[in-house]
Amino acid sequence: MPLKKKPVTGMKDILPAEMQIRDYVTGLIKETYKSFGFSPIETPCVEHIENLCSKQGGDNEKLIFKIMKRGEKLNLETAQSEADLTDSGLRYDLTLPLSRFYSNNANNLPTPFKALQIGSVWRADRPQRGRFRQFVQCDIDILGEASCLAEIELILATTTLLGKLNFKGFKVRINERRILKAMAEYCGFPEDQFDLVFIILDKMDKIGWDGVKAELIEAGFSADSVAKYVDMFGEMEASEDPLGYLENKLTGVLAADVIGNLRTIRQSVEATKAADFELVFDPTLVRGMSYYTGTIFEIEMPEFGSSVAGGGRYDKMIGKFTGNDTPACGFSIGFERIVTILLENNFQVPGAAGKKAFLIEKNMPADKLCEVLKEARAERENGATVQVALMNKNKKFQKEQLSKEGYTEFKEFFNR
């Protein structure tokens, strides 16, 4: 029986044309983030199943590719459930492995530590157009920095990168988990129901305020709380200074540093940004992951229909490993989303040098072949790309194929 030619379900082969763009974006990411003092690190793609299933990953934990135990550890006879068969799995994000990495290596790392990770992650999502079960994530994180300097540097680094990729006029939306919570508390929602309130609030973009109101009532919340809640958003929207509004309204409910931090972040980013974008406070921004403890942020490009980056502060995750909480804040860009946008816009990688193809006749004597190879060597040493290939019978077709790969110069060598 012949072997299987297609990749496994939901994963893809990447051909040279796309790889060229991926390599270019990766290079730009490394160059830009390194200039901000982020150091590349790597963690294994395989992670302990206990860590992967520790409730840090929310719904992603349902999508884990689990790896079977090996040798004597795998006992089919006594296995009662799936859990008995597995001891590891493929990581579903880079944040959990980073937290493990930091817990394991903090003694050998500076404080604060600025990490850059580019790596594949796996999620067994339902296959659909443009979404794959293996995809690259690209995260920067600052560990050990409690002040909002972390947020400022993360936002400046990420937006500088997007600017270098010629993205313009985008929006960085920012909010604070503690504001979300204080508002819900102020309006009298029960604390154990906050997550449900936020899930409904998160739909505002799609269903509008009337929809949010209706769903909150339907979920059984008191009409008073719902009215108070929706009114607050209305008043903020009408206000010249929503942060000032919250500062007054939530006195005593909201921690004292929250509003000041957001103001510092906004002022510093706006004054020193190196790209064309706007930083806006958006009290309706929720973001899914339950591990966020402070600021949350997202980059939106309306013309591309979805967010291209997101992140936030997660000060409680490293403590799950070490017992001691460590301040942590990260920003993840949607690498695959960005590559897709560039591909769809026929992005040309800048400075891709002209490629040369040397086509040689079959059965060329060794001494003549050496002359061709020497010429190729000299060209390569001068920075050119030189493909040396035998001339096919259908030379025209061969050249067409090579042209598609970016070869612009052809030189033919014959035995005579």
Add this chain to the structure above:
Amino acid sequence: MPLKKKPVTGMKDILPAEMQIRDYVTGLIKETYKSFGFSPIETPCVEHIENLCSKQGGDNEKLIFKIMKRGEKLNLETAQSEADLTDSGLRYDLTLPLSRFYSNNANNLPTPFKALQIGSVWRADRPQRGRFRQFVQCDIDILGEASCLAEIELILATTTLLGKLNFKGFKVRINERRILKAMAEYCGFPEDQFDLVFIILDKMDKIGWDGVKAELIEAGFSADSVAKYVDMFGEMEASEDPLGYLENKLTGVLAADVIGNLRTIRQSVEATKAADFELVFDPTLVRGMSYYTGTIFEIEMPEFGSSVAGGGRYDKMIGKFTGNDTPACGFSIGFERIVTILLENNFQVPGAAGKKAFLIEKNMPADKLCEVLKEARAERENGATVQVALMNKNKKFQKEQLSKEGYTEFKEFFNR
């Protein structure tokens, strides 16, 4: 219960110091191989279990990390054996996925196609010092090129890369599977026992010719065959022209093009090489993988105790996918081996620019902070790496830590 801090057994966290070297080597690989016309591609890390277990991988197939079926496909009740629980696994090399890739995409690729792959592979080897269960392989392959131009280009590209990494005085050993077979046939070994003969021959380095002789006899081969076989190697060693010796001796047994090809490869490589090495015909070179069909080669650096690259021709593998054989030849460098050697030799990445750390006092007012950030931006736009961090209480220790990360300039900013 706290989460697990260590990586899974046999895998490792990679810290910034090692990442710097890995990134440098990766960059040099891409630059060098691209100049030879190799195009980067990628295949998924997860591969069909049928492909992984198709006998192409030899002993590596025993070391596969298998991934569990998901959802309804996983049925513990009816599962009789391990095989019923899995439908995919992590790739153990890049050659099998490349063959699948080529089978799947040949219509969209030029002929010949020159592929460059850099990617992780996984093998559940017994953990031991310096060997890991996840490691990076780096392969170049030429598909669709039957002539020895493939071997020449592969050897020139690989040795040019090693030269750029300052490796000198190494040896490229080359042999041909068809010579190994013709010699065994000529000496009267039974064809179905060739592999055993080669396994014993492969030990020559360690046990010497007396050892090889003894083991062959012990394995039950006729004393005549063994004597004839070992004598041939002796005569070749004594000969000025071992290839000429074989050409005479094996007339009629050995395909006509084999010796001529090896001569062309040697002449072309020696005449056009861009690094300091020697190409030597080594009739004792065996190489493990059973899929090789023609030339096999290996790069040896005596001072580092092991081979740093290996490859060969495997003209029958793609046919396992498509039903039609396609010429294929590849060369894989030992990426991890090379990184280890560079680390052990305190290799300094060339041109690593001086890094600057801006240390700022706590609670700096936003307008003052903006001034610092503007200065950082200007430095970064001039190509510098600038880390902006809060001053720790123990400033001396903080600077020491940063020095270890390559920071050479420190600038302090105070609120007053």
